[in-house]
Amino acid sequence: MLTLGPLGFAAPWVLAALIALPVLWLLLRAVPPAMREVTFPGTVLLVGLADPAPIARRTPWWLLALRLVAIAALVVGLAGPAWRPVADETPPGPLLVVVDAGWSAAPGWEAARARALAALDQAAAGAHPAALLIADGRTGQGAALPFQPAARHAARLRGAEPQPWATRYPADPATVLDGAPDRFATLWISDGVEHPGGPGLLAALAARGPVTVVPQAAPVRSLELQPGREPVLVLRSTAPAPLPAIQAIGPDPQGTPRTLARLTPPDPAVTNGIAEATLPIDLPSELRNRVTRFAVEGDASAGAVVLADDRIRRRKVAIAGDTRSTEGQALLSPLHYLRQALAPRADLVEGTLAEVLPAAPDVIVIADQPLDPDQPALSEWIDRGGVLIRFAGPRMAASDMLDLDPLLPVRLRPGGRDIGGALSWGDPREIAPFAADGPFAGLAPPADVTVRAQLMAEPDPDLAARTIARLSDGTPLVTRDAIGRGQLVLFHTAANAEWSSLPLSGLFLAMLERLIQGAPGLDAATGAPAPDVPGAQAGEQPFWSAETVLDGFGRAAPPADDLPPVAAADMGAGPAPGVPAGVYVAGEQRFALNAGGPLAPAAWPGAVVEQPGRPRGTELRGWLLAVAAALLAADAVASAMIAGGRRGRGVVAA
Secondary structure (H helix, E strand, O other), rough: EEEOOEEEEEHHHHHHHHHHHHHHHHHHHHHOOOOOOOOOOHHHHHHOOOOOOOOOOOOOOHHHHHHHHHHHHHHHOOEEEEOOOOOOOOOOOOOOEEHHHHHHHHHHHHHHHHHHHHHHHHHHHHEEEEEEEEOOOOOOOOOOOOEEEEEHHHHHHOOOOOOOOEEEEOOHHHOOOOOOOOOOOOEEEEEOEEOEEEHHHHHHHHHOOEEEEEEOOOOOOEEEEEEOOOOOOEEEEOOOOOOOOOOEEEEEEOEEEEEEEEOOOOOEEEEOOEEEEEOOOOOOOHHHHOOOOOEOOOOOOOOEEEEEEOOOOOEEEEEEEHHHHHHHHHHHHHHHHHHHHHOOOOEEEEOOOOHHHOOOOOOOEEOOOOOOOOOOHHHHHHHHEEEEEEEEHHHOOOOOOOOOOOOOOOOOOOOOOOOOOOOOOOOOOOEEOOOOOOOOOOOOOOOEEEEEOOOOOOOOOOHHHEEEEEEOOOOOEEEEEEEOEEEEEEOOOOOOOOOOHEEEEEOHHHHHHHHHHHHOOOOHHOOOOOOOOOOOOOOOOOEEEEEEEEEOOOEOOOOOOOOOOEEEHHOOOOEEEEEEEEEEEEEEEEEEEOOOOOOOOOOOOOEEEOOOOOOEEEEOOHHHHHHHHHHHHHHHHHHHHHHOOOHHHHHHOO
């Protein structure tokens, strides 16, 4: 940039066109050669007459000046003038441009890209070689950076976008700097957040030359889900200003995604320059279960989005049964065990089947209760997406109507099986390891959990496919079948400690939670998209496949065709190259992998840090071009007026 006092020019070479102004003056002022005069006697009659619209013999000086000022304004405007421009602190010579390209760079991405392109243009104008490192974890990570003519990097920079994972720097800075000039300047376009490997890269670059850091002016905000019995959202921001609201987005009753609610964060606590606030998900169950994502209002980045899964969704579970048979032993009844297991994890509804069905629960649990063959309302509820979980017991074992019960996943033998009783020859059976592709994948059955009695299933070709949990001798412990959109699940043992020690263990709670969270829900019947269901923590399946992924700006899209399945260990490490933030499925489980997390401001020892968002000078280009256009319009009007006559007046009027 050329500076003349307080005035600077981005393209000073354009000013060379001002040399043509004197030549233009002479051309405009030139008069055509005089015509040959011929005396005509009749002209005597015209002597003394005045021409009401005389024609000028030469262009007036003020019109010439008007045209020259218009052309000069046009030339100077095209030179990119700026009033009091800020001098570029990057010294001339070879240049390395580092651009942070994680999700935290998304809020200020356009300004960052424009700043990097301006630096490359300046290097190209000075014929200095340049290199470009886009810190997205995919390019320039393990190979030496080529220092080439700066213009070659502009196209790649224009096509770059922030990624749905954190900014990633090369693991070995010495490798990427191999072959670089001994001395070069570095321009680091930073997102202002500390990332692993950043201090090491800064030290390596500072050893080769001056480093200028340009942090983004836009604040970085992160939204994180902290699961638990009552999951909460944690909002963090690099700006201590009041935090924005959180939008709960999901389908309305017609299935159209829209903002269902707004959560207002409390006053944040500021620690080390990071403002942090915790928001409870205080929504009615019906509304909470419709939410598919939470997003920071006015912030477009993958880290400001939390995809909802069943760590957020709270199911409505009905416990149906007859309490009269257990009034004398309330604390030993199956309903008491189920109530204690489900209350912290779901909204409970209790009563008879006729009483709980109008409440439209997601799951109905029935303990040791034979059902009549005619249950049209219950069958319709299951077909719409409900899950019926049944437990065996003495009453079912003694029933002579089991073969007529239509709501059992398998056919049962009456009478049951006593494995560890006083009159039996065997010992109680342990629970076999669960299948890796079933709903209980990843759960480890404790060795001290045993089953003493069970209802046996009749042999059937489909028995193995319907069995999702077995005892150590191979007999079914839990079976399942699908009816329409819903499911039938049967525990072949009792819900209390009468037949097994399973209800006394944490495994019992985990198995019920998996079944409840994996319920499709009645949303499926209305055509509205049901919220995504993780059902398990990452690492419990060998591989996960992406169902929906986010880009760096937090926009959801189907995964690319070439995105391979993700190993469980990689899922546990969070979003990364090849593992974008999104919703992943493995067998019957779904898991939302979100990008947001803790934030820390970056430190830049030994570097020159530009003030974020500082003005680059007052641009005069637009004003000068507008003045040139106005002067040219005035020239057209003045020329028409000088031409005179009716035609001239018509042009002026137009």
